[in-house]
Amino acid sequence: MMAKGTASLGEVYELMLGRYGPQHWWPADSWFEMMVGAVLTQSAAWTNVEKAIGNLKSVGKLSPEAIRTTPQDELAALVYPSGYYNAKARKLKALAEYLGTTWEDDIDAMAGADLAPLRVELLAVHGVGEETVDDILLYALDKPVFVIDAYTRRLVDRLGLAPGEDRYSAYQALFIERLEPDAEVYGEYHALIVRHAKEACRKTAPLCNGCVLREVCATGRGGEFAPGRTS
DNA sequence: GCCCAGGTGGGTA
DNA sequence: TACCCACATGGG
Numbered sequence: 001m002m003a004k005g006t007a008s009l010g011e012v013y014e015l016m017l018g019r020y021g022p023q024h025w026w027p028a029d030s031w032f033e034m035m036v037g038a039v040l041t042q043s044a045a046w047t048n049v050e051k052a053i054g055n056l057k058s059v060g061k062l063s064p065e066a067i068r069t070t071p072q073d074e075l076a077a078l079v080y081p082s083g084y085y086n087a088k089a090r091k092l093k094a095l096a097e098y099l100g101t102t103w104e105d106d107i108d109a110m111a112g113a114d115l116a117p118l119r120v121e122l123l124a125v126h127g128v129g130e131e132t133v134d135d136i137l138l139y140a141l142d143k144p145v146f147v148i149d150a151y152t153r154r155l156v157d158r159l160g161l162a163p164g165e166d167r168y169s170a171y172q173a174l175f176i177e178r179l180e181p182d183a184e185v186y187g188e189y190h191a192l193i194v195r196h197a198k199e200a201c202r203k204t205a206p207l208c209n210g211c212v213l214r215e216v217c218a219t220g221r222g223g224e225f226a227p228g229r230t231s
Numbered sequence: 232g233c234c235c236a237g238g239t240g241g242g243t244a
Numbered sequence: 245t246a247c248c249c250a251c252a253t254g255g256g
Binding site: 043044045047048051080081082083084085086087088 | 250251252253254255
């Protein structure tokens with residue numbers, strides 16, 4: 001039996017994989033749908049994102065070219081269910097413009113680019129921040145980068161592994177320093193964290209109710225890190 | 232009515 | 245750099 005707070009991130013992965021099985025992310029029918037989902041899911045419930053993507057699909061607008069040529073107001077109406085619809089319509093246009101201008105919508109050419117400069121370039125696109133860029137690099141381009149989201153930070157904190165700095169890169173370093181670079185594993189790991197957060201370790205859930213990580217979790221109440229908590 | 236949901240950009244000190 | 249706020253819908 002492991003003591004609380006001492007599980008390695010590799011063990012945590014195995015525990016979740018054993019409990020939930022492979023998640024086969026990202027849920028999308030194309031690389032562009034994946035990227036659109038990454039933008040629309042920003043601070044939004046996935047069920048609302050599905051509605052917005054469904055709207056785009058239903059009118060044949062789920063392509064870079066269609067996003068570029070469709071008026072922003074019209075896009076905003078289509079992505080309305082995902083919230084922040086005006087802001088997100090602008091973001092989608094910025095992303096589609098970048099894809100066309102820089103890559104001629106060629107995902108294979110993009111995937112062949114050097115990782116570090118590509119990440120910097122994508123971060124310069126309006127609406128693409130650190131989590132979104134890593135979603136895209138990992139799930140659309142199969143690059144071995146680890147995605148950090150609110151669920152991941154919460155899990156790391158509850159495991160008693162919080163880094164000294166509360167920065168995206170600090171959380172990301174925890175994973176890339178302890179796991180072999182593997183896009184397949186990284187993709188499953190992130191998906192499992194989301195699954196686990198939704199299913200067992202919700203932000204306001206009772207203490208790790210039904211949580212497969214209960215025995216290695218340092219806390220579990222209100223999303224606050226409580227070192228030394230023993231029940 | 233309140234909190235939460237697979238964040239990001241822009242402004243200010 | 246470090247806050248603070250706008251952006252907004254839908255479900256529990």
